[in-house]
Amino acid sequence: MGSLAFFIASLGFLLPLVSNANPLDKRAAALKPFNLRVTFKPAAYAVPSTIQHVQDAVACGASNGVTVTAKSGGHSYGSHGLGGEDGHLIIDMRNFSNVTVDQTAQTANIGPGGRLGNVATALYNQGKQAISHGTCPGVGVGGLTLHGGYGLSSRGRGLTLDNVLEATVVLANSTVVTASTTQNPDLFWALRGAGAAFGVVTNFKFKTFTAPENNIVFQYFFSPSSASQLATALTALQDFTRNSQPPELNMRLFLSSFTTFSGVYYGSRSDFDKIMNPLLSKMGIGSGTVSTNSWLNTLTSFSNGPLAQTGTYDTHETFFSKSLMPEYMSPEAITALSNYWNANARSNSRQWYLLFDCHGGNGSAITKVSADSTSYAHRNATFKMQFYDRVASGNYDPSWMPFLNGWVKSITDAMPSVNFGMYINYADTSLTKDEAHTHYWKDNYKKLVDVKMQYDPKRVFEGPQIVGS
Ligand SMILES: Cc1cc2nc3c(=O)[nH]c(=O)nc-3n(C[C@H](O)[C@H](O)[C@H](O)COP(=O)(O)OP(=O)(O)OC[C@H]3O[C@@H](n4cnc5c(N)ncnc54)[C@H](O)[C@@H]3O)c2cc1C
Numbered sequence: 001m002g003s004l005a006f007f008i009a010s011l012g013f014l015l016p017l018v019s020n021a022n023p024l025d026k027r028a029a030a031l032k033p034f035n036l037r038v039t040f041k042p043a044a045y046a047v048p049s050t051i052q053h054v055q056d057a058v059a060c061g062a063s064n065g066v067t068v069t070a071k072s073g074g075h076s077y078g079s080h081g082l083g084g085e086d087g088h089l090i091i092d093m094r095n096f097s098n099v100t101v102d103q104t105a106q107t108a109n110i111g112p113g114g115r116l117g118n119v120a121t122a123l124y125n126q127g128k129q130a131i132s133h134g135t136c137p138g139v140g141v142g143g144l145t146l147h148g149g150y151g152l153s154s155r156g157r158g159l160t161l162d163n164v165l166e167a168t169v170v171l172a173n174s175t176v177v178t179a180s181t182t183q184n185p186d187l188f189w190a191l192r193g194a195g196a197a198f199g200v201v202t203n204f205k206f207k208t209f210t211a212p213e214n215n216i217v218f219q220y221f222f223s224p225s226s227a228s229q230l231a232t233a234l235t236a237l238q239d240f241t242r243n244s245q246p247p248e249l250n251m252r253l254f255l256s257s258f259t260t261f262s263g264v265y266y267g268s269r270s271d272f273d274k275i276m277n278p279l280l281s282k283m284g285i286g287s288g289t290v291s292t293n294s295w296l297n298t299l300t301s302f303s304n305g306p307l308a309q310t311g312t313y314d315t316h317e318t319f320f321s322k323s324l325m326p327e328y329m330s331p332e333a334i335t336a337l338s339n340y341w342n343a344n345a346r347s348n349s350r351q352w353y354l355l356f357d358c359h360g361g362n363g364s365a366i367t368k369v370s371a372d373s374t375s376y377a378h379r380n381a382t383f384k385m386q387f388y389d390r391v392a393s394g395n396y397d398p399s400w401m402p403f404l405n406g407w408v409k410s411i412t413d414a415m416p417s418v419n420f421g422m423y424i425n426y427a428d429t430s431l432t433k434d435e436a437h438t439h440y441w442k443d444n445y446k447k448l449v450d451v452k453m454q455y456d457p458k459r460v461f462e463g464p465q466i467v468g469s
Contacts (some may be wrong), residue, residue: 073140078427101126112142117307132157146195172460193375197467211295220288227342236282319390325381325421436465
């Protein structure tokens with residue numbers, strides 16, 4: 001390790017050398033993951049500012065037998081940006097955060113280290129452009145895009161990865177290539193759903209769209225009083241999302257100690273009322289608020305704070321999470337989910353939630369993309385379900401993990417012959433490698449391993465759950 005540390009330092013981009021602030025503070029901040037439950041000790045930490053630096057860092061890791069991991073926004077639920085285990089060489093892409101729009105072509109070059117709030121603002125400031133992306137302004141473009149990217153324009157505009165035209169990638173052999181539908185198409189296919197295992201992306205070229213203004217932003221309040229009332233609402237929502245939800249309507253049910261049903265409609269208020277009122281009535285939802293918002297205010301409505309991410313990023317939570325990507329939940333599965341909520345979740349005083357993003361179905365741009373055109377394996381998932389259990393302060397006691405594990409099991413046990421997909425962007429640290437591969441990538445996993453062998457046969461890019469691990 002001595003030679004590795006020396007090599008990184010000699011490149012001049014070891015973290016303390018680029019910092020004006022107290023180097024120790026800056027180093028501690030870099031090593032502090034979003035999820036404080038899951039911390040790791042890297043072997044070395046590089047903060048490149050040129051592609052050559054990235055190439056040198058990858059070569060350094062490869063020649064010293066140290067596994068290499070790229071980090072962008074550091075928001076992985078399993079702290080995969082810190083390697084997901086001790087001992088990796090981390091390449092922190094924070095300096096690759098430029099956003100440059102070609103307004104005529106409606107394309108943008110975006111660095112993976114940009115955080116979503118800053119990227120959205122920069123796109124808007126260059127000809128009112130936008131891309132489809134997630135809601136949290138601190139999330140990095142890199143991890144989000146390389147593994148999915150669902151947000152409040154996805155039903156009309158697809159996932160973030162559906163809007164990538166090409167990516168610039170430093171490979172395991174430290175060469176730089178372009179990946180697109182015409183250049184290295186297998187790599188391009190793999191990057192869009194499983195990117196962490198294939199290289200370090202230094203730039204994405206996206207297609208953009210003109211941001212819609214006058215958007216209908218809604219939030220309704222819902223207080224199910226029994227398991228059967230929750231089951232009725234979920235059955236109605238599932239049926240609507242699969243069969244009738246139009247691409248202009250994006251929404252989610254947030255089940256917690258308080259429950260909300262919220263989203264955005266890109267259209268007129270009268271059309272919104274016509275579409276939404278029958279659904280609300282079937283779900284048993286009454287009161288709420290509906291307002292008309294500009295594009296940036298629409299994003300802010302769901303961002304839990306300002307879009308601008310300035311200074312040293314220092315937002316963290318302590319939590320365990322899981323996901324399910326069901327194409328369909330049978331009445332038995334919905335009953336099991338609702339009974340578990342009634343018996344175990346309602347009485348749980350931790351800050352748990354279960355989020356149902358209305359992801360797929362006949363009207364969703366995500367589902368319309370053919371299943372084999374990217375490695376993202378969940379095109380037909382009706383809901384993107386995120387189970388989250390957090391503590392406001394202190395440590396998360398591992399003895400609490402059965403709460404969410406049991407909830408997921410109650411649902412999957414009700415449909416034993418189905419492989420419920422799971423979303424690596426909501427990484428579940430309790431999965432074994434095999435479980436992770438099976439649920440994150442389903443039928444695409446075999447081809448992903450083939451592409452991995454082609455581009456990274458020595459497994460320079462490794463991690464506890466990524467392809468080839
Ligand atoms: C508060 C919060 C809100 C979220 N909201 C949403 C949402 O609305 N929609 C949604 O879809 N997801 C959402 N997510 C999940 C988020 O998309 C993932 O956690 C995502 O992987 C984070 O990306 P990152 O770059 O910030 O993380 P990192 O931890 O830096 O990276 C995540 C993974 O991507 C790899 N990676 C990162 N950059 C590169 C690169 N340049 N080249 C190669 N590999 C790279 C890392 O090695 C790691 O495996 C949210 C997460 C949080 C914490």
